Amino acid sequence: xxxxxxxxxxxxxxxxxxxSIKCEQNLGHDTMYWYKQDSKKFLKIMFSYNNKxxxxxxxxxxxxxxxSPDKAHLNLHINSLELGDSAVYFCASGTWDxxxxxxxxxxxxx
Amino acid sequence: xxxxxxxxxxxxVSEGASLELRCNYSYGATPYLFWYVQSxxxxxxxxxxxxxxxTLVQGIKGFEAEFKRSQSSFNLRKPSVHWSDAAxxxxxxxxxxxxxxxxxxxxxxxxx
Numbered sequence: 001x002x003x004x005x006x007x008x009x010x011x012x013x014x015x016x017x018x019x020s021i022k023c024e025q026n027l028g029h030d031t032m033y034w035y036k037q038d039s040k041k042f043l044k045i046m047f048s049y050n051n052k053x054x055x056x057x058x059x060x061x062x063x064x065x066x067x068s069p070d071k072a073h074l075n076l077h078i079n080s081l082e083l084g085d086s087a088v089y090f091c092a093s094g095t096w097d098x099x100x101x102x103x104x105x106x107x108x109x110x
Numbered sequence: 111x112x113x114x115x116x117x118x119x120x121x122x123v124s125e126g127a128s129l130e131l132r133c134n135y136s137y138g139a140t141p142y143l144f145w146y147v148q149s150x151x152x153x154x155x156x157x158x159x160x161x162x163x164x165t166l167v168q169g170i171k172g173f174e175a176e177f178k179r180s181q182s183s184f185n186l187r188k189p190s191v192h193w194s195d196a197a198x199x200x201x202x203x204x205x206x207x208x209x210x211x212x213x214x215x216x217x218x219x220x221x222x
Contacts, residue, residue: 004153041198043154043212056209090153096204097142097161101153 003027004102006091012108013081021076021105023091031055032074033092033099034066043090049074081109112137112205116213123191124221131186131216133201142204143184145175148215149197157199160184171195196220 004025013019025032033048033056047066048056054066063079074093078085086109091102113136123129135141142161146154158169165177175186184201201213 041215041217043200043215045210092153096210097159098156099154099210101146101155103151103153 006102018079025093029093035090037088112211114213118216120217122219129188129191133184135203144202146200147197193220
C-alpha cells in the first residue's frame, strides 16, 4: 500500500482556471504538509495541518487554500491559476522529525 | 534567519568512488538536520537525520553524515557509490514551529 498518495500525477490547465490536488496518507499521522518545488528544484513548505488546524502558513498567495476533510486527507485548492504556479507540488505527512512524501503532482499552467 | 546552502549544484562520480555532498546551514539554536534523496519522478525519501549526540550519523543505503558545529556543516558521505545512487539530494534544517528549510539540492550523476 502506498503510504502517501497524490492525484493527479500530472495536471495541465489554462491560466485563470481553478484546480485541486488531492492527497491521502494511510500512516495515521496527525500532521500533513504541502510543498512546492520550482523548476530549479527549490523546495519550499506551503502549509501544514495538524488535526484539522492550520499551523503553518508561509507567504503563499491566498489563491492557494488547503482543505482537510479528515486526518488522512489534505487537499490543495488553487484558484485563478497563474503561469508562475507551474511547479511540482508534494504532499507529505509525519512528525516534524520524519516526513513521508508523496510522489508529487506536476502542474503546468499554459 | 534560517537557511541551508548546498554549494554544489551538480556532481559526477564514477561508480565505486567515494562521495561527499556538502551542506552548510544557518540557524541560531541547535539545529535539527536532515538529508533527503529524490529519485527521478519520485518524492523525497529520508536518508538520515541528526538531533543530538554522536555527530556521525548513519542512514539508509550506506550513507552517513557528520555534523560539525564549528563549520556549520552537515556533509553527506558514502564510501562507494552505486549507479542506483544517481538522484537529487537535499539537505534540510528543522526549526521550531514545525518548519523546514531545504537547500536547493545537489544532482548526482554516476558514471560507469
